[in-house]
Amino acid sequence: xxxxxxxxxxxxxxxxxxxxxxxxxxxxxxxxxxxxxxxxxxxxxxxxxxxxxxxxxxxxxxxxxxxxxxxxxxxxxxxxxxxxxxxxxxxxxxxxxxxxxxxxxxxxxxxxxxxxxxxxxxxxxxxxxxxxxxxxxxxxxxxxxxxxxxxxxxxxxxxxxxxxxxxxxxxxxxxxxxxxxxxxxxxxxxxxxxxxxxxxxxxxxxxxxxxxxxxxxxxxxxxxxxxxxxxxxxxxxxxxxxxxxxxxxxxxxxxxxxxxxxxxxxxxxxxxxxxxxxxxxxxxxxxxxxxxxxxxxxx
Amino acid sequence: xxxxxxxxxxxxxxxxxxxxxxxxxxxxxxxxxxxxxxxxxxxxxxxxxxxxxxxxxxxxxxxxxxxxxxxxxxxxxxxxxxxxxxxxxxxxxxxxxxxxxxxxxxxxxxxxxxxxxxxxxxxxxxxxxxxxxxxxxxxxxxxxxxxxxxxxxxxxxxxxxxxxxxxxxxxxxxxxxxxxxxxxxxxxxxxxxxxxxxxxxxxxxxxxxxxxxxxxxxxxxxxxxxxxxxxxxxxxxxxxxxxxxxxxxxxxxxxxxxxxxxxxxxxxxxxxxxxxxxxxxxxxxxxxxxxxxxxxxxxxxxxxxxxxxxxxxxxxxxxxxxxxxxxxxxxxxxxx
Numbered sequence: 001x002x003x004x005x006x007x008x009x010x011x012x013x014x015x016x017x018x019x020x021x022x023x024x025x026x027x028x029x030x031x032x033x034x035x036x037x038x039x040x041x042x043x044x045x046x047x048x049x050x051x052x053x054x055x056x057x058x059x060x061x062x063x064x065x066x067x068x069x070x071x072x073x074x075x076x077x078x079x080x081x082x083x084x085x086x087x088x089x090x091x092x093x094x095x096x097x098x099x100x101x102x103x104x105x106x107x108x109x110x111x112x113x114x115x116x117x118x119x120x121x122x123x124x125x126x127x128x129x130x131x132x133x134x135x136x137x138x139x140x141x142x143x144x145x146x147x148x149x150x151x152x153x154x155x156x157x158x159x160x161x162x163x164x165x166x167x168x169x170x171x172x173x174x175x176x177x178x179x180x181x182x183x184x185x186x187x188x189x190x191x192x193x194x195x196x197x198x199x200x201x202x203x204x205x206x207x208x209x210x211x212x213x214x215x216x217x218x219x220x221x222x223x224x225x226x227x228x229x230x231x232x233x234x235x236x237x238x239x240x241x242x243x244x245x246x247x248x249x250x251x252x253x254x255x256x257x258x259x260x261x262x263x264x265x266x267x268x269x270x271x272x273x274x275x276x277x278x279x280x281x282x283x284x285x286x287x288x289x290x291x292x293x294x295x296x297x298x299x
Numbered sequence: 300x301x302x303x304x305x306x307x308x309x310x311x312x313x314x315x316x317x318x319x320x321x322x323x324x325x326x327x328x329x330x331x332x333x334x335x336x337x338x339x340x341x342x343x344x345x346x347x348x349x350x351x352x353x354x355x356x357x358x359x360x361x362x363x364x365x366x367x368x369x370x371x372x373x374x375x376x377x378x379x380x381x382x383x384x385x386x387x388x389x390x391x392x393x394x395x396x397x398x399x400x401x402x403x404x405x406x407x408x409x410x411x412x413x414x415x416x417x418x419x420x421x422x423x424x425x426x427x428x429x430x431x432x433x434x435x436x437x438x439x440x441x442x443x444x445x446x447x448x449x450x451x452x453x454x455x456x457x458x459x460x461x462x463x464x465x466x467x468x469x470x471x472x473x474x475x476x477x478x479x480x481x482x483x484x485x486x487x488x489x490x491x492x493x494x495x496x497x498x499x500x501x502x503x504x505x506x507x508x509x510x511x512x513x514x515x516x517x518x519x520x521x522x523x524x525x526x527x528x529x530x531x532x533x534x535x536x537x538x539x540x541x542x543x544x545x546x547x548x549x550x551x552x553x554x555x556x557x558x559x560x561x562x563x564x565x566x567x568x569x570x571x572x573x574x575x576x577x578x579x580x581x582x583x584x585x586x587x588x589x590x591x592x593x594x595x596x597x598x599x600x601x602x603x604x605x606x607x608x609x610x611x612x613x614x615x616x617x618x619x620x621x622x623x624x625x626x627x628x629x630x631x632x633x634x635x
Contacts, residue, residue, distance in 0.1 A: 135313050135314070135317070136317065138310075138313075138314050138317075139313075139314050139317030139318060139321070142314050142315075142317075142318060142610055142613060142614050142617075143318065143321075143568075143606070143609075143610050143613065144568040144569065144571050144572030144609070144613060145572060146572035146573075146575055146576070147571070147572050147575065147590075147606065147609055147610075150575070150590070150591070150594065151321065151325060151602070151606050154325065154329070154594050154599075154602055155324075155325055155328045155329055227441065231441075231443055234443055234445075235443065235445060235576060238443075238445045238576070239575075239576070239579065239591055240595065241594070251443070251445070254443075254445065254446055254449065257449075258449065258580075261449060261452060261453055261457060262457050265453055268446075268449050268450070268453060269450070269453075271446070272443055272446030272447075272449070272450065275443045275446060276438070276441060276442060276443060276446070279441040279443070280437065280438055280441040283437060283440065283441050284437065287437075
C-alpha cells in the first residue's frame with residue numbers, strides 16, 4: 001500500500017549531483033575529447049553494415065595489397081587500401097570496432113557483475129568468507145594478467161569468447177577489492193545502521209542502500225577496464241589465442257599483417273591506430289571521470 | 300624488520316599454494332587426459348594407455364596427484380617438455396637470462412628517461428612541456444605494444460636499416476654461454492664486435508618493452524614530486540637559501556622516490572607479461588616466447604611449469620620490492 005511513498009521521495013530529489021559531476025567532467029578537455037571519440041566509434045560500429053564501403057570478408061582478386069587511396073597506385077574504392085587477399089581494410093576496421101566494443105562491454109559487464117557480488121559478500125560477511133574471497137583474488141593478482149589470460153585460454157581453447165572470459169577473470173580482483181573497500185567504509189555510516197534498525201533485509205541493504213554509494217570508484221574502474229579489455233583482447237588475438245582469422249578483429253588483423261611489414265605499411269599501420277585511438281579515448285575519459293567523481297579532488 | 304619480513308613471507312604461502320592449484324588444474328582441465336596428449340595424433344592402444352596411466356600416477360585420486368605434484372615441484376621436478384624431452388626447470392633457466400637481460404634493459408630505458416622527465420614536468424607544472432609529457436605518457440600507456448613493435452621495426456629496421464629485425468645476436472657470432480647474459484658473455488669472450496651486435500639487437504625490444512613502464516614511471520614521478528614540493532620542509536629548505544637543484548635533487552627527490560620505487564617493482568609483473576608479446580615479435584629466445592610456443596604446440600608440461608615459475612618469480616620480486624619499501628620508508632615497517 002505504501003509502495004508509492006519512495007516514488008514521491010525520488011521526485012523531490014534535486015538533479016544536482018549529475019549536473020555537478022557533468023560540469024566537473026566537461027571542464028576537462030581531454031576527457032571530453034575521449035568521450036567524443038568513443039561516441040564516434042560507437043556510432044560507426046553500430047552503423048558498420050551501412051557505412052562500410054564493402055563487406056568485411058569480400059575479396060577483390062584484382063586488388064591485392066593496394067596502398068591507401070591517396071598514395072601512388074591507390075584506388076578510390078579502397079580508402080585505406082586492401083590486404084593480401086584483397087579485402088578492404090577500412091571496412092574490416094569498421095566491423096572490427098563492433099568486436100572490440102563488444103569485447104569491452106561484455107568483459108566489463110561480466111567482471112562488474114561478478115566482482116560487485118563478491119565484493120559485497122566480502123564486505124558484508126566479514127571473517128572466513130571474506131578472507132577466502134580476498135586470498136583468491138590475491139592469487140589472481142599474483143600472476144601477470146596477460147600470463148593468466150593465456151593460461152585460461154590454454155585451458156578453454158583459443159576463441160574470442162574464451163578470450164573474453166579469460167580477460168573478465170583476470171580483471172576481477174580490481175572490482176572485488178574496490179567494492180569491498182567501499183562497502184566497509186559505507187557500512188559504518190549512520191544511514192546504513194538506521195535502515196538496519198528500520199528493518200531493511202540483507203539483500204536490500206546490500207544492493208539498494210549500500211551499493212549505489214559505492215559506485216563512483218567502480219564507474220571509473222569500469223571505464224578503464226574497457227580500455228584494458230580491448231587491449232588484452234587484441235593482444236590475445238595477435239598471439240593467435242583470441243579471435244581466429246578471418247574475423248576482422250584488430251589484433252588478429254595485425255597478426256595476419258606481420259608478414260607484409262616490408263611491402264605494405266598500411267596493412268600494419270591502420271589496425272594499430274584503431275586500437276591506440278580507442279584505448280586512449282577510454283583512458284582519457286576514465287581519467288576525467290576519476291577527477292569528476294572523486295570527492296577528494298573536487299575541491 | 301624481521302617480523303615485517305616474516306609477515307610478508309607468511310602471506311605468500313596461501314598465494315603460492317593457489318598458484319600451484321591453477322598450474323595443476325591446467326593439465327586436468329584441458330580436454331582429453333595427459334596420456335592421450337603425450338601420444339598425440341597417432342593414438343594409443345587401450346592396454347598401453349591404462350599401463351601408462353598407472354605408471355605416471357594418473358589413476359590415483361586427484362588430491363593424491365596434487366600432493367605428488369607439489370612434492371615433486373618442491374624438489375625442482377616440474378616434468379619434462381613433450382617436445383624436447385628436457386626437464387622443464389632446466390629449459391626455463393636456460394632461457395630465463397635472456398628475459399632478464401631484456402627486462403633490465405627495458406627498465407633501465409624507462410627509469411633513465413622517465414625519472415628526469417617526470418621531475419622536470421613537476422617543476423614546470425602547467426607548462427607546454429608538462430602537458431606534452433602527460434599527453435605522450437598517456438598515449439604510451441594506451442599503446443598496444445605488439446603494434447608499437449611492428450611500427451618501430453617498420454621505421455628503424457625496414458626503412459632506415461639501423462637495427463636488426465629479430466634475435467639476440469647476429470648469426471655470424473658464436474658466444475659460449477657462461478652466464479646466459481649475452482652482453483656479459485660477449486665481454487667475457489673479449490669479442491667487442493659480438494658485444495656491439497648483441498647491444499644492437501637489444502635496442503628495439505628494450506624500447507618496446509620499456510614503453511609502458513616509461514609512461515608509468517614518468518607519471519608517477521611527476522605526481523609524487525608535485526606532492527612533495529608542496530611540503531613545509533621544502534619551503535624551509537628554500538628559505539635557507541639552498542639552490543633549486545639541491546632542493547629538488549636532495550630534499551624533494553628522496554621522498555618523492557618512495558612511491559616510484561614501488562611502482563617500478565610492481566612493473567616487473569607487467570614486464571614479464573609484456574615480454575611474452577615483445578619476445579614473440581622479435582624472436583627473442585626468452586621464457587615469454589617459449590611459453591607461447593609451448594602453448595601453440597600443446598606442450599602442457601612446459602606450459603604448466605612455465606606458468607608456475609613465472610608466477611614464483613613475480614611473487615618473489617614483489618616480496619623484495621615490499622622489503623625494499625620497508626627499508627627506505629620506516630613508516631611502513633612499523634605499521635601493522
